[in-house]
Amino acid sequence: MADLIADHLIDRTRLRRKLSFWRVTAALCLVAAIGALAWRFGGTPAANLPHVARLSVTGLVTGDRETLKLIDDVAKSSASAVILNVDSPGGTTTGAEKIYEELRRLAARKPVVAVIGTTGASGAYIAAMGADRIFARGNSLVGSIGVLFQFPNLGGLLNTLGVKVEEVKSSPLKAAPNPFETATPEARAALAALVSDSYDWFRGLVRERRALNDAELATVADGRVFTGRQALGVKLVDQLGGEREAIAWLEAEKNVAKDLPVRDWRPPSRTGRLGLFSVTASLADVFGFPDAASLLRQGAEAADARALDGLLSLWHGRVGS
Secondary structure (H helix, E strand, O other): OHHHHHHHHHHHHHHHHHHHHHHHHHHHHHHHHHHHHHHHHOOOOOOOOOOEEEEEEEEEEOOOHHHHHHHHHHHHOOOOEEEEEEEEEEEEHHHHHHHHHHHHHHHOOOOEEEEEEEEEEOHHHHHHOOOOEEEEOOOOEEEOOOOEOOOOOOHHHHHHHOOOOOOOOOOOOOOOOOOOOOOOHHHHHHHHHHHHHHHHHHHHHHHHHHOOOHHHHHHHOOOOEEEHHHHHHOOOOOEEOOHHHHHHHHHHHOOOOOOOOEEEOOOOOHHHHOOHHHHHHHHHHHHOOOOHHHHHHHHHHHHHHHHOOOOEEEOOOOOOO
16 A cells, blocks of 8 residues: 555656646747747837847838838837848839838938848839948849839730720820730830839939939949949949948947847738738747748739839849859
8 A cells, every 4th residue: 555655646746747847838938929929029129229220121122111110110219220131123113212211211310321132223222222321242233223114015915816905095195005905106105204204313313322423323324233343333332241341330430339239120021910820920030940921921022023013123133153
């Protein structure tokens, strides 16, 4: 009997230890999940402490409301300076204009430096010009100063299929260009006037922000891209380097305190409103594993690329090594 009681007590002790272990583990997991959600959706980590804020312009530039609000939030925060991480082929001209204007408002309150990664072209370069100083890697792709309007011509395909699209419109240029027929000279002239007007605005912005004369502007404004080294020579960037060099410049030239932490500021994920996906996205960000939300974000960006409308400042090249 004594042996049975002793065995029973030992079993209960082991059971208590196991229960305690799993309770502690569950509590730690809960704290980690809450911390992940707070980090992701609480807006800005340590927003009330001095730090260098990192904003990112990546993917397609559309000037969405979340991005514009985020820039405004950084302007109102206790961030001592801002690093604008640029890695994008561009996007809509209007979207880039909105981001540029918001960045200039931010720069009126805090020093802002842009660091171009792989690509800072077209609309992304417009955004970069919103900073006080532009850094780029030696092999970054910079420039593509120009404006584009594209439309399909499906007339030949419809003729092959024996399909004809009829229309009644109030004036010849209404709904022009029409994808079902070859654009008329008048429609092309109207579109050319739109592109020319936006291009003149883009060139004027480059002239002003980069302090270029007519000859220098003509060299950089023909739509080509430059490597970072070339861009430095034609005054499209101020210095070669990355985030380390940008921080050193902020400390030396803008009196930003040394060794401040650099903290990412990010808008809420588009999929963050989808319940469970918000939790998985948050945990994925913290622990570094792929999640369903990130796959949905990639799909959304691909859809955005197909759905872009209006005048574009977008570089289409593909470069790799």
